[in-house]
Each structure stands twice: as structure tokens, then as C-alpha cells.
Amino acid sequence: MRISQLAERGGVPVATVKYYLREGLLPPGRATSATQAEYGDAHVERLALVRALLGPGGLTIARARTVLAVVDDDSLTVLDALATASAELPGPEADVEPDLAPALAHLERWGWLVDPATPALRHLAAALAALEAAGFEVTDAHADAYAEAARRMASVDVETVPDDSRGDAVRVAVVGTILLEPVIIALRRLAQQDASVRRFAASDAGEQATSRPQG
Amino acid sequence: MRISQLAERGGVPVATVKYYLREGLLPPGRATSATQAEYGDAHVERLALVRALLGPGGLTIARARTVLAVVDDDSLTVLDALATASAELPGPEADVEPDLAPALAHLERWGWLVDPATPALRHLAAALAALEAAGFEVTDAHADAYAEAARRMASVDVETVPDDSRGDAVRVAVVGTILLEPVIIALRRLAQQDASVRRFAASDAGEQATSRPQG
DNA sequence: AATATTGGAGAGCAGTACTATCCAGTTGTC
DNA sequence: GACAACTGGATAGTACTGCTCTCCAATATT
Incomplete structure (x- = not known):
């Protein structure tokens, strides 16, 4: 799955997915070349979690990053x-x-x-x-x-x-x-x-x- | 009581009090001349309420204005x-x-x-x-x-x-x-x-x- | 070969809650 | 009655947030 498909399945613009990647809310995909990466179902679930934390959860980007780090650790x-x-x-x-x-x-x-x-x-x-x-x-x-x-x-x-x-x-x-x-x-x-x-x-x-x- | 005293008793800068007046969160003082107005204890209490709604209450200026309008009506x-x-x-x-x-x-x-x-x-x-x-x-x-x-x-x-x-x-x-x-x-x-x-x-x-x- | 898409980075944008500056009128003080 | 300090009022600027846009060369796709 490429970034555009991940964005589509998550219901967010590609630019936003890139932003979350940059901010460390989503882990990077498995790079298949210098300008290509592969994303999986785990990324789709993670994206949904991020949206939930930022939206209904009311967390800021920075706080969401910390919370997700806890979940991952x-x-x-x-x-x-x-x-x-x-x-x-x-x-x-x-x-x-x-x-x-x-x-x-x-x-x-x-x-x-x-x-x-x-x-x-x-x-x-x-x-x-x-x-x-x-x-x-x-x-x-x-x-x-x-x-x-x-x-x-x-x-x-x-x-x-x-x-x-x-x-x-x-x-x-x-x-x-x-x-x-x-x-x-x-x-x-x-x-x-x-x-x-x-x-x-x-x-x-x-x-x-x-x-x-x-x- | 003049605006600087109201600000002091509320623990906020004068500029902020002016901002709240402009936004309609605080009622205007009783004007005593073109550039002077008198504020009372009611304004001090109102200012505390505004701060509580905006801070711990988590309301935006616009929502606070609506809520206060309800309280006043x-x-x-x-x-x-x-x-x-x-x-x-x-x-x-x-x-x-x-x-x-x-x-x-x-x-x-x-x-x-x-x-x-x-x-x-x-x-x-x-x-x-x-x-x-x-x-x-x-x-x-x-x-x-x-x-x-x-x-x-x-x-x-x-x-x-x-x-x-x-x-x-x-x-x-x-x-x-x-x-x-x-x-x-x-x-x-x-x-x-x-x-x-x-x-x-x-x-x-x-x-x-x-x-x-x-x- | 032509076209589209990708990851990545930087700049730009809209909204929010102030904050700073400016101004002429007013007040208190000497 | 001079004069600094303060006032209400308006306008512009700031810091921060969460995106969003633009650009780029490299890679896919057709």
C-alpha cells in the first residue's frame, strides 16, 4: 500500500499523512526505494488511532506523540x-x-x-x-x-x-x-x-x- | 474603579481586559466622560467568571460569549x-x-x-x-x-x-x-x-x- | 518516452487568544 | 495652568497550532 492509498483509507489528505509521518505519530513505511515506501494494515489502524486522539481525545500533536510512545514502549x-x-x-x-x-x-x-x-x-x-x-x-x-x-x-x-x-x-x-x-x-x-x-x-x-x- | 484597578484585581493585563470588553465578555463600565469609565464589584466577579470559562472550562471566546449571554438573559x-x-x-x-x-x-x-x-x-x-x-x-x-x-x-x-x-x-x-x-x-x-x-x-x-x- | 506518483522538506495559511502601539481626551499634581 | 500619567478605543502585530501547498528529483506506470 502506498501513501495515497493509506490516506484514502484513513479519510485524510495525503499532505496530512506526510505531516503525521514527519511529526512521528505514524511510523515510516518499509522503504522499497529512495522515493517509495510500503504501508500495511497496521498503519491504517495507527492512523485511525491518531485521528481519534487528536479529534475526540483533544490531544495536541506533541501530547499525542508522547502517548503513542507509551503505547509503543x-x-x-x-x-x-x-x-x-x-x-x-x-x-x-x-x-x-x-x-x-x-x-x-x-x-x-x-x-x-x-x-x-x-x-x-x-x-x-x-x-x-x-x-x-x-x-x-x-x-x-x-x-x-x-x-x-x-x-x-x-x-x-x-x-x-x-x-x-x-x-x-x-x-x-x-x-x-x-x-x-x-x-x-x-x-x-x-x-x-x-x-x-x-x-x-x-x-x-x-x-x-x-x-x-x-x- | 478604573480599568487598571479592575485588571489588577482580576490578575490579568489591562490589554486583556480591553480585549474582553471589545469581545463583549465584559459589559462596558459606566462612562463618566469620553475617556473614562467606572467599574464595580460586579465587573470583578464577571472577570473571574470569564477567566474560569476560558481557562478550566476550555471555552473559546465565541462560545463563552454565547454562554454569558444565556446567563445574562x-x-x-x-x-x-x-x-x-x-x-x-x-x-x-x-x-x-x-x-x-x-x-x-x-x-x-x-x-x-x-x-x-x-x-x-x-x-x-x-x-x-x-x-x-x-x-x-x-x-x-x-x-x-x-x-x-x-x-x-x-x-x-x-x-x-x-x-x-x-x-x-x-x-x-x-x-x-x-x-x-x-x-x-x-x-x-x-x-x-x-x-x-x-x-x-x-x-x-x-x-x-x-x-x-x-x- | 511521456506522464503520474512518491517521499521528503520548507514555506505558507487560517484560526485563536492575546499583546503592543498609537491616539486624543481627561485627570491629578504641583 | 502646565504637564506627566492614565483612560477608552481602535488597529496592527505576535506566538502557537494543525494542517496544507509547493517544489524537487527519483521512481513507477502506461
């Missing part, structure tokens, strides 16, 4: 792979260090064992700070309900990771961690709709509940 | 406001229409009442398609667990919305919908860490569990 343990993948996911990236105390207080209440250096902890702290700055008070009860929901999701996630092949485990863990996030966000919005229809439909104009809310 | 019902805010949140924005069937099948199984035109439905469908393209199979059991988690979170969210003041209700609903998303993502990653430490720490090198996983 057979020497990493599942734990290392998950940690690296988790660290490369988009987050607030604030230039000022957020106050970790509120986040740590929650974690202690829940008894969660986490690496104090993990970026997710900083992300949580920054997100809580942003809520406070916006005048939204997060009660312990609210946080606890969220923690329980997160625990359930994570539990299923971890159960889903196969334990027979380390390569597969890493791939599933990394891809699942990243690509299930938009699923969660979408599900929450849909659940909110359902819940708010049930709560507010009676007090608002009732017929808006099942038709388009805004014309 | 007292004529909207809570349902309309939530729907509009939900629609403006960042999503896949695919140029090709994803297959809605798998997503609709899940929703029907759960008995959720949602507007078929809502962007979140499309986001869910796109996310599921991306997972499939990346070779990650989402089982019904996995999806069901996620749905239950989403339902719990949404339930708390909706309960949190006050029912005495419509303006407050809209503000809390919109801000909560947007700014709690990074909280959920961070919590899930932390919960994953906790769960995978418990599962994999025994089979991997054990001492990595509570120290930094990657030097």
Missing part, C-alpha cells in the same frame, strides 16, 4: 503507562500553582491512594479553585457523590484492562482513559437533560420537555 | 438556559455526521428522555465511533456502569440548582455544568490511579505504587 509496566498517559492529557496547565489543600482534604476523606505528584491532583485543585472563583460552592456532599461516580467508572475501566498481554493492556488502558472522557462528558450532559426535564418541565412550559428547547 | 427558562449552555460546550464538531444508532440504543435501554437534536447526543455518538475506530470495544456492561455514574452526578447537579431565583438557578446550572467537567475528569484519573495501584501494584514492582511512577 513494551518495556513499561501498565502502571507506568497509565501514569504517563494520564500526565499527557490536556489540563488547566496554570502558570500559578493552585492550592492543593482542598483537593487533598477530599482525597483523604475518601481514602484514595494517589501519587502526590500526579498532574491530575493539580488539575483537580485548579478546577476547584476555578469553581470557587466563579462563585460556585462545592459541598462535601456534592464532591462525595462525584467521587463515588468516578470510583465506579474507574473500577469498570480497570476491570476492562486485559491481564494476559502487557501490550494489549497498555493499549486498552491508554486508549480507554483518553477516549472514554468525551463519552463521560456527553453522558453527563444527557443525564442532566433527563434529570432537569423531570425536575423543571412542570414549572416551565411543559411542552418544551420533549421537543427542541430552543427553536 | 433573564427571559430564558432554566431548561432553555441549560440546553443552550450545553450546546456551546466544546465537542468533537465532526464535519461528518456520526452514526447515532449505537448511542440511541443505549439511551433507550436506560430510558432516558432527551431531545434528539441535542449536541450531546452527537458528541456521544462521535465518541463511541472514535472508540470503535481505535479498536476499543465498549460493552453494554461498561456503558451501563458509566450511565449509572453519569446519572448520579447529574442528579446531584440538578438538586444543587436553587429553585427560588431564576437568575441564580441559571447561573449555577450553567457554571456548574461547565466548570464541574474538569473536576470529573480529574477525579476519574485519580480514581483510576487508586484502582490500578490496587490491582497492578502486586504484579508490577510494588514500591512504585506510592512513589513517583516515572522519574
Whole structure:
């Protein structure tokens, strides 16, 4: 398979495939001459993965490269792979260090064992700070309900990771961690709709509940 | 309060405040002359909200403007406001229409009442398609667990919305919908860490569990 | 032999969120 | 009442990102 066919099967322009090759997101094909290379089905799958990470996953080129390096590195343990993948996911990236105390207080209440250096902890702290700055008070009860929901999701996630092949485990863990996030966000919005229809439909104009809310 | 003081209290450069004014994210101050205007505490709070939406919320200027217009519009019902805010949140924005069937099948199984035109439905469908393209199979059991988690979170969210003041209700609903998303993502990653430490720490090198996983 | 395609590299482009410069009017200070 | 400092307002420029275009000689294809 040549580059134009790979591009066609992936549904992207040839120039974009070349760009991904240049950026190291796709491994080079098997060179058959100075200006020719052969690509296989593995490249097609990899291209689909790249598109998924960059699109729905919301990763930048640089972060995708790191995540893919983790997926490719057979020497990493599942734990290392998950940690690296988790660290490369988009987050607030604030230039000022957020106050970790509120986040740590929650974690202690829940008894969660986490690496104090993990970026997710900083992300949580920054997100809580942003809520406070916006005048939204997060009660312990609210946080606890969220923690329980997160625990359930994570539990299923971890159960889903196969334990027979380390390569597969890493791939599933990394891809699942990243690509299930938009699923969660979408599900929450849909659940909110359902819940708010049930709560507010009676007090608002009732017929808006099942038709388009805004014309 | 003049513009430089507003900027200082918000922790942003004056040029940025001017930019937000130009873009309609901040309402203009009360003009006291041709080249002078007075800003109040409301502007400080608004500036914090804008920063929260643009930073942790991940909204673009254009989407933030729409969301803020919803918050400001007292004529909207809570349902309309939530729907509009939900629609403006960042999503896949695919140029090709994803297959809605798998997503609709899940929703029907759960008995959720949602507007078929809502962007979140499309986001869910796109996310599921991306997972499939990346070779990650989402089982019904996995999806069901996620749905239950989403339902719990949404339930708390909706309960949190006050029912005495419509303006407050809209503000809390919109801000909560947007700014709690990074909280959920961070919590899930932390919960994953906790769960995978418990599962994999025994089979991997054990001492990595509570120290930094990657030097 | 003529035409098309390839890998590779560099430059260019569109969008986003600022940031810097300029300007005349206004203010506070001496 | 001189004069520097600041203001709102407008315009242009910047840094970064993810492509996309153009060019090239070498190779395939017809």
C-alpha cells in the first residue's frame, strides 16, 4: 500500500499523512526505494488511532506523540503507562500553582491512594479553585457523590484492562482513559437533560420537555 | 474603579481586559466622560467568571460569549438556559455526521428522555465511533456502569440548582455544568490511579505504587 | 518516452487568544 | 495652568497550532 492509498483509507489528505509521518505519530513505511515506501494494515489502524486522539481525545500533536510512545514502549509496566498517559492529557496547565489543600482534604476523606505528584491532583485543585472563583460552592456532599461516580467508572475501566498481554493492556488502558472522557462528558450532559426535564418541565412550559428547547 | 484597578484585581493585563470588553465578555463600565469609565464589584466577579470559562472550562471566546449571554438573559427558562449552555460546550464538531444508532440504543435501554437534536447526543455518538475506530470495544456492561455514574452526578447537579431565583438557578446550572467537567475528569484519573495501584501494584514492582511512577 | 506518483522538506495559511502601539481626551499634581 | 500619567478605543502585530501547498528529483506506470 502506498501513501495515497493509506490516506484514502484513513479519510485524510495525503499532505496530512506526510505531516503525521514527519511529526512521528505514524511510523515510516518499509522503504522499497529512495522515493517509495510500503504501508500495511497496521498503519491504517495507527492512523485511525491518531485521528481519534487528536479529534475526540483533544490531544495536541506533541501530547499525542508522547502517548503513542507509551503505547509503543513494551518495556513499561501498565502502571507506568497509565501514569504517563494520564500526565499527557490536556489540563488547566496554570502558570500559578493552585492550592492543593482542598483537593487533598477530599482525597483523604475518601481514602484514595494517589501519587502526590500526579498532574491530575493539580488539575483537580485548579478546577476547584476555578469553581470557587466563579462563585460556585462545592459541598462535601456534592464532591462525595462525584467521587463515588468516578470510583465506579474507574473500577469498570480497570476491570476492562486485559491481564494476559502487557501490550494489549497498555493499549486498552491508554486508549480507554483518553477516549472514554468525551463519552463521560456527553453522558453527563444527557443525564442532566433527563434529570432537569423531570425536575423543571412542570414549572416551565411543559411542552418544551420533549421537543427542541430552543427553536 | 478604573480599568487598571479592575485588571489588577482580576490578575490579568489591562490589554486583556480591553480585549474582553471589545469581545463583549465584559459589559462596558459606566462612562463618566469620553475617556473614562467606572467599574464595580460586579465587573470583578464577571472577570473571574470569564477567566474560569476560558481557562478550566476550555471555552473559546465565541462560545463563552454565547454562554454569558444565556446567563445574562433573564427571559430564558432554566431548561432553555441549560440546553443552550450545553450546546456551546466544546465537542468533537465532526464535519461528518456520526452514526447515532449505537448511542440511541443505549439511551433507550436506560430510558432516558432527551431531545434528539441535542449536541450531546452527537458528541456521544462521535465518541463511541472514535472508540470503535481505535479498536476499543465498549460493552453494554461498561456503558451501563458509566450511565449509572453519569446519572448520579447529574442528579446531584440538578438538586444543587436553587429553585427560588431564576437568575441564580441559571447561573449555577450553567457554571456548574461547565466548570464541574474538569473536576470529573480529574477525579476519574485519580480514581483510576487508586484502582490500578490496587490491582497492578502486586504484579508490577510494588514500591512504585506510592512513589513517583516515572522519574 | 511521456506522464503520474512518491517521499521528503520548507514555506505558507487560517484560526485563536492575546499583546503592543498609537491616539486624543481627561485627570491629578504641583 | 502646565504637564506627566492614565483612560477608552481602535488597529496592527505576535506566538502557537494543525494542517496544507509547493517544489524537487527519483521512481513507477502506461
